[in-house]
Amino acid sequence: MNTIAKVFLSLVGLLVVGLILLNTLFVRIHPWEYGVKQNLLGDGVVEKDFGTGFVLRIPGVHEWHRIDRRTHFVTFADIRQRTEIGMSRPSLEIRTKDNNLATYDLSVTYRVEEGSAYKIVQDRKKEIYKARVVDNIESTMREELAQLSSEEIFSTETRLRVANEALPRLAESLREFQCVPDQVLIRAVRFQDGYEARLQAKQLTYQKTELAESQRAVEDQSAITQTKQAEIEAAEKELRGEWDKRIQQAQSENQVKIAGVRAKANIYDQETRAKADASFEIAIAEGNLAIAKAEALRNELRNKALDTKGGRIFLAQQAAENLDFESVTLNSNDPRVPSVIDISAMVKLLIGDE
Incomplete structure (x- = not known):
């Protein structure tokens, strides 16, 4: 029994030692991470991003850094929350071109550029790059959104244009942190209460103007449609008349041709009948003549015979x-x-x- 217990305790000890060595000598790089290797004996950071898997680590010789490769979210809103891949800050209050205070709720997504994670460790920005990225995003978006007037803010096309035009400037400002912006989404815009009501009334007037213009455009198109319809009907009538005329002409020509064919047939019938009747009469006459001659010859021969x-x-x-x-x-x-x-x-x- 003592021997079995010693063997079991030895196996458990070996397992524990193996687990400790595994955790000490190997580092796991998850699918959502970049691995960055740093040599502590003088070579510095290896200029390469390592992918998913287990990598060797010798304590005192190697140190491994993990950089999140997932898409990160920066949200500017009154409701603040923080996650591994997201940071929140208060809504952006920005003065418009016409000196009105507007409050923006927006979200910006970014990610670490592939193949450049080692540079973050190399530049010693691993602990600060996320906060600095958020600061640069906020600064850039304040400059871009300040270009809008109060009326332009309510134009969806204008907001989308500003958001798209902000991406190159964001890319430039995030380049030093080896990050790339993906998308800018302006989710909400608010004004102060008094101005909000005035702006809504102004927007309603603008919408009514747009509606009136749309109705006028509809009426213009209806008039054009009616004109086109009248032109089509007139053209249809003209074509119908032309085709009716052609049909009548064709019918008249056919009737004339039919009458000509019938006249020729009647003439041919009459000529053929006349020729047949003449031939019949001639044949009858010739037959009667032959009979008379035969009769006379018979009588002559009979008389001669009887004489x-x-x-x-x-x-x-x-x-x-x-x-x-x-x-x-x-x-x-x-x-x-x-x-x-x-x-x-x-x-x-x-x-x-x-």
């Missing part, structure tokens, strides 16, 4: 065949009288051949 002996026989035979006797009286004693049933004898009798 022969055979034709006469054929006609006599047909006549004999077509004879219709109601009664026949024959002399049976006369041998020259043919029998009615003897066609050949009757033919001979009819044609005169005995």
Whole structure:
């Protein structure tokens, strides 16, 4: 048991010694800090800013300084408060160009220039640079804001212009402390009670004047708009009339073309019908002529055929065949009288051949 206790006590002792050595030999640089190394044996401040991490420190040889790298706030207002990255001072009372006392509430942000933190330690301003920065900011802003008149203060554009123009002068005044201004914000402006009421009345009059000018501008624009609208309507009517005229002309031209096409079609129809009728009549006439010629030729040939002996026989035979006797009286004693049933004898009798 004694051995275990001794071992445990030894481990605890080693842990304690390790923690003491860790805190003694190493320094932690946080993400929101610049680390500045100073050699105490004669080399002085190392001209370099060290970033986040653990750095070696030998007691009596090295000393490490931490410089806040975050954005700092300087607030001038009646409500005062102090933080690690912010300082407060009373509101700035400044005389305007027209000799009225104005009270400003404003905020200014700044930060230590990157890569220059070691210069603050090198110039031995680590403990005083924040207060001196605030003093320079207040002095510079008093000079810049004193350029405004009472009426200019109420112009947002003018206040923004003055705030922006103050940044280069602030940068110049903070350069010796290795700081860079970021932004100037004028949050409020107040005057003395009596003047405040007069100024508000004056501002109201100014606003009414601006409103009247705006209304007049609106009326002018309305008149211009109405004029433009009338011009547009007139132009629209003119274009409509022109296009209606073009449409009517196109319709008339199309109607004329259609009438011409129809007339040509009628003429072509009449000519074609006339030619067809003439061709039909000619064909009919030629057919009738051919029929008449054939009929005449037939009659001629028939007559020629019938004018022969055979034709006469054929006609006599047909006549004999077509004879219709109601009664026949024959002399049976006369041998020259043919029998009615003897066609050949009757033919001979009819044609005169005995």
